[in-house]
Amino acid sequence: xxxxxxxxxxxxxxxxxxxxxxxxxxxxxxxxxxxxxxxxxxxxxxxxxxxxxxxxxxxxxxxxxxxxxxxxxxxxxxxxxxxxxxxxxxxxxxxxxxxxxxxxxxxxxxxxxxxxxxxxxxxxxxxxxxxxxxxxxxxxxxxxxxxxxxxxxxxxxxxxxxxxxxxxxxxxxxxxxxxxxxxxxxxxxxxxxxxxxxxxxxxxxxxxxxxxxxxxxxxxxxxxxxxxxxxxxxxxxxxxxxxxxxxxxxxxxxxxxxxxxxxxxxxxxxxxxxxxxxxxxxxxxxxxxxxxxxxxxxxxxxxxxxxxxxxxxxxxxxxxxxxxxxxxxxxxxxxxxxxxxxxxxxxxxxxxxxxx
Numbered sequence: 001x002x003x004x005x006x007x008x009x010x011x012x013x014x015x016x017x018x019x020x021x022x023x024x025x026x027x028x029x030x031x032x033x034x035x036x037x038x039x040x041x042x043x044x045x046x047x048x049x050x051x052x053x054x055x056x057x058x059x060x061x062x063x064x065x066x067x068x069x070x071x072x073x074x075x076x077x078x079x080x081x082x083x084x085x086x087x088x089x090x091x092x093x094x095x096x097x098x099x100x101x102x103x104x105x106x107x108x109x110x111x112x113x114x115x116x117x118x119x120x121x122x123x124x125x126x127x128x129x130x131x132x133x134x135x136x137x138x139x140x141x142x143x144x145x146x147x148x149x150x151x152x153x154x155x156x157x158x159x160x161x162x163x164x165x166x167x168x169x170x171x172x173x174x175x176x177x178x179x180x181x182x183x184x185x186x187x188x189x190x191x192x193x194x195x196x197x198x199x200x201x202x203x204x205x206x207x208x209x210x211x212x213x214x215x216x217x218x219x220x221x222x223x224x225x226x227x228x229x230x231x232x233x234x235x236x237x238x239x240x241x242x243x244x245x246x247x248x249x250x251x252x253x254x255x256x257x258x259x260x261x262x263x264x265x266x267x268x269x270x271x272x273x274x275x276x277x278x279x280x281x282x283x284x285x286x287x288x289x290x291x292x293x294x295x296x297x298x299x300x301x302x303x304x305x306x307x308x309x310x311x312x313x314x315x316x317x318x319x320x321x322x323x324x325x326x327x328x329x330x331x332x333x334x335x336x337x338x339x340x341x342x343x344x345x346x347x348x349x350x351x352x353x354x355x356x
Contacts, residue, residue: 015187017214019050021251022186025118026053026088030108031062031179036123038066039179043186048092055084055117057108060097070095075111084115105162113169120166120174121185122159127178128193129156139248140196142167167198189252189276202254202284204291207243214253215240222274227310229342231272239272244291246275246284257288259295259304262331268296269334270306273313289320296353305330307348314347322349 027047031037037058044067047054057075058064064072071087072095073080087094098107105122112120129137129148140148142164149160163174177185177193184192207215219236222228231239243258255275261268270292275284289306296304305325306317318324325348327335335343 014189014217018187019052022047022050022052022118024051026055026115027119027121027186028055028057028108028112028115028117029182030105030120030122031056031058032104032123034062034066036179037062037064040123040182041066041068043182044093046183047186052092053088054093055111055115056093056095057098057111058095059104060099062097064095067093067095072097075099075107080111081115103158105159109162109166109169112166112171116170118172120171121182122163122174122176123179123182124156124159124176125178126156127181128176137194138191139202140194142198145196163196167196173197195248202246202248202287204244204246204287207240207245207256211245211253212240215243215245215256218253218256218274218276219272221276222272227308227313228272228274229339243272244288244295246287255284255288257292259292259299261299261301263333264331266302267331268292268299268301268304269330270304273306285316286320289317293351293353301353304351304353305348306350307346309342309345309347311347314349317349320351322351324348325350 029040029044031040037056040056044054044056056064056067056070060074064070070091070093073083073087075096075098077083084094084096096111098104098111101107102110108120108122129140129152131137137148145160145164145167149157149164152160159176163176166174174196175185175193176196177191181192184190216236219228219231219239223230238260239258242260243256245253245257246255248254255273257273258271259268260271270289273285273288275288293304306322307327307330308314308317327343327346327348329350330348
């Protein structure tokens with residue numbers, strides 16, 4: 001995060017997290033029509049104000065005046081790399097004009113691969129992918145992309161073919177969203193479209209000091225939404241110290257949890273388990289619980305507990321093999337200073353722990 005004049009870090013925000021990630025890098029934004037150009041103009045300005053370069057790829061006949069007086073380069077010039085590089089040394093954004101040869105999406109893919117951009121974003125009126133029940137598909141890796149492309153209806157089918165080609169050619173991440181949803185897709189945890197990556201996107205590891213701000217922010221969200229119980233500063237520090245997170249692409253924190261060992265030395269509790277809404281249905285919660293059980297086994301614990309006031313969360317623990325338990329089965333120290341009203345609404349679950 002940027003420091004203030006006093007040397008103190010600025011308050012954590014989702015946008016600041018992504019700005020820090022993108023700063024000094026170049027994003028390619030594919031604008032197929034005039035409406036998309038006009039809509040993305042504020043985002044391009046915002047990117048530039050935060051030290052992030054952008055390339056606006058558009059059909060050659062399209063007027064980019066809504067973006068201001070940015071230089072424009074023909075995608076077919078022999079020294080494309082040099083032309084774009086010189087342009088970006090003067091301003092934060094460059095327009096690239098594509099001919100209609102081979103299709104717009106294919107042209108965007110070729111330019112993005114040639115220039116080696118950090119991220120390629122396709123703006124499409126239909127937005128990201130969705131499941132048959134209408135729920136958005138937030139993340140897709142290469143292994144998952146082929147069947148989706150095969151079953152997709154035009155025009156998404158051709159677009160998914162180009163996304164796959166971009167990933168296979170070395171582009172680390174490709175986004176698909178509407179122009180209206182671009183800011184949310186780039187700067188928020190929730191996003192608005194679908195993110196495509198080469199490799200499996202999710203890994204669970206322990207939280208490190210550099211993750212604490214983001215994890216603390218997620219705990220705040222979980223409390224506000226009623227999924228997590230409020231905790232004192234000392235209790236939060238305990239959660240962070242024993243916490244682990246599910247990370248997308250090794251950087252984006254998708255969910256958190258912690259295994260707190262009770263004083264009896266035989267039992268532990270899964271605490272502060274929270275998954276961002278964008279990742280519901282992506283298996284993040286199951287990965288976090290599996291990690292907690294493996295950690296409990298490594299510590300030689302006999303049982304693991306989890307408590308929630310949410311029926312949906314309780315059903316999740318049951319699917320994970322946990323059984324209903326009485327609150328009195330947890331160590332008595334667990335309830336010292338605990339809100340009695342919340343305790344009365346709790347559903348507790350337990351699971352045995354196999355040998356490490």
